[in-house]
Amino acid sequence: MSTQELDGLDLLGQPLVATPVRVVEPVRVTPPVVEPVGHAPVALPVGPRFGVWARRYVAALTAWDVLVGATAALVPSIISETLSSSAVRILVLGAIGAVVWPLAVGAMKGYQRRAVGVGSDEVHAVLRAWVAVVVAGAVSAELVPALLETERDALLKLAVTGTPFAVALSVGGRFAARKFLHRQQRAGRLVRRVVVAGSAAAASQLIQRLANESECGMTVVGVCVPDAEVAGLVGLQVPVLGDLRHVGTALKEHACDTVAVTSDDATRFTYLRELSWSLEGSGVEMLVDPGLVEVAGPRMHIRPLVGFPLLHIEEPHFTGPRRAVKRTTDILLTGVGLLVISPLMLLIALAIKLQDGGPVIFAQTRIGRSGAEFTMYKFRSMRIGAENELASLMERNQGKGGLFKLSDDPRITRLGRFLRSFSLDELPQLLNVLNGTMSLVGPRPHLAHELALMPAHSSRRALVTPGLTGLWQVSGRSHLEGDAAVQLDLRYVENWSLTLDLLILWKTFSAVLRRVGAA
Structure with a gap:
């Protein structure tokens, strides 16, 4: 398991712990469903759902990296006295760059939809791809026969000189794409549709934090609270869609992409487990708010123990x-x-x-x-x-x-x-x-x-x-x-x-x- 921050420059919002959904054929445990309480009509965000626009976003990044890879290989090849002697060789190297660079970024998990628009995973993937391509280029150069020493040196120079260019273009493209995405999200488009589940007090705080972080890309369409809190609940910023047993129906009824569950007594023990079972195969992302407002993702780690995991919080560092x-x-x-x-x-x-x-x-x-x-x-x-x-x-x-x-x-x-x-x-x-x-x-x-x-x-x-x-x-x-x-x-x-x-x-x-x- 891993942790994920809501903001992008990251660190500007309350972190949620993403719970991966296993696509298997389990014995499904579906919580009982109750009818939602009366509430004002839910105002759904405009535009396509997360699964649609996220695929387009990732596809655009992939296409950009294909162009970047080709350019990063072609420019040094044209400049190089050794490689520029053959037009065919230049075109071959450009084609190789167009394939190798996006494959390297993808291998470093640079095209994961969960990282779209938030955190720094996209940039870190590009940097790791840089290192991987340089190392792979050096190894490949060593495997070239000694009789082709000129080609071997050219291949190594291409890996060393072309990758910084590729990194700059890939990171720049991602920055521009994220700026565009955040402008859309501030306007209420291209967002994740979220149902919040938990006690009224904890849910209200989480809803407010998400509202304050417009660039987190999440819009709360409603909340599900414990049955005892449904009646007479007032002052909440979003509609009450029912009690905690109604989460699955609320997600389906309002075409939501994500459920964010608060950490409180209402969701302890078996609730999270049963909810995750009921979401399997639905494509809905489940996030759990750890309730640690001031602690960001880099200090949070899952420590696996026999039978159950614990969330490990590192101490902050002020010296050294x-x-x-x-x-x-x-x-x-x-x-x-x-x-x-x-x-x-x-x-x-x-x-x-x-x-x-x-x-x-x-x-x-x-x-x-x-x-x-x-x-x-x-x-x-x-x-x-x-x-x-x-x-x-x-x-x-x-x-x-x-x-x-x-x-x-x-x-x-x-x-x-x-x-x-x-x-x-x-x-x-x-x-x-x-x-x-x-x-x-x-x-x-x-x-x-x-x-x-x-x-x-x-x-x-x-x-x-x-x-x-x-x-x-x-x-x-x-x-x-x-x-x-x-x-x-x-x-x-x-x-x-x-x-x-x-x-x-x-x-x-x-x-x-x-x-x-x-x-």
Whole structure:
């Protein structure tokens, strides 16, 4: 068994544990069926069902990889003095590339429908295929007779030089395909149709998490709850389709692709087993919510024991070699970034100075790693003396969880509003990254009085270095409520990795350019 995350850059949603369905001829145990309770008509998503559009999506990726494989073989062949001497040889190598590359990606499980649009399995499969093709090319070259030394060297060079090109094109194609898919899913198309099963409280939380993660590709059409909770159940975001015995009928009646089962007393013991039996051969995917909101897939592993499995949760890592790699990456990327954007920073500084003659940099004391204070730098975006006006604006505060937020803050200058809309006011924080008080990616650095108003568990944010950007930046920025931002910070702390950092940096550029949630 394996675990799977709902989000794609992954890690942005609550993980569900996918339970594989065995296609066998079992003794079927079908739970008793009851009629659904009265409810408003179910609003089904538009467009084809998951099985249809997922097959098309995978077919498109396969066709793209065929083209990529052929191109990755043809280009080096044409450039090579040895291989370009024969047009027939070039065409043969192109045909071989068109076959070998998609086969390698497929062998590394790069075309699995369950990974469509979510997680990082697709990219990992491409990277593993890269290694496999290089190794296979090296082995094949060694098997070529010594009399064909020229061809052997050419074959090895083709495997080494062509595969990076193939990786870049395959990953780029998947990125474009996923962006298209996510746009469709935000519009309510090309989604999985889901029935949630479990207690009302747990189901409501799962439904809300899925609703908040539009790019997870799941739309809940209804919920099945224990029989004792059906009567008089109000306030749920989706229709109640019946009790837990009615899941199979609800799935069939509303043409659903997936059932998501919560982890609670209502679904313990034999319920999951009997439900999985009743779904065999139906093509319906069964997901189980482990109930671990802040723990993402990389820390979750199935530990097989004699007779039953247990879910093993690894401890988060806050020290060691990975910390050193993160710091090294911060220094290298920040150094290069400062060299590139230094002319822009000089122009911004000049514009601020000419605006009102006040200071260019706004310095403020924030709380960093291990609760230590540090000075954070930003380009000044407010008028002179803005800090002295804060008390008079507190009654209009729109923030929660100890945060101050005011959408029409009168203290922000015209230039400052422009800088904030593209996060240009935060560029001086790159200096904080260089001196080690901040990282490129991490939790938000807060003021001392803001932290004092936050829940006690929010102190875990101090286990890592605060960041210039983070999950909160790519998940809504200033549109997030205070408590939601803190939860995202905690999720990052519990699951941080270099891969996640790079993904967040990539998504930050998109969020900034689209001005998503700009303050």
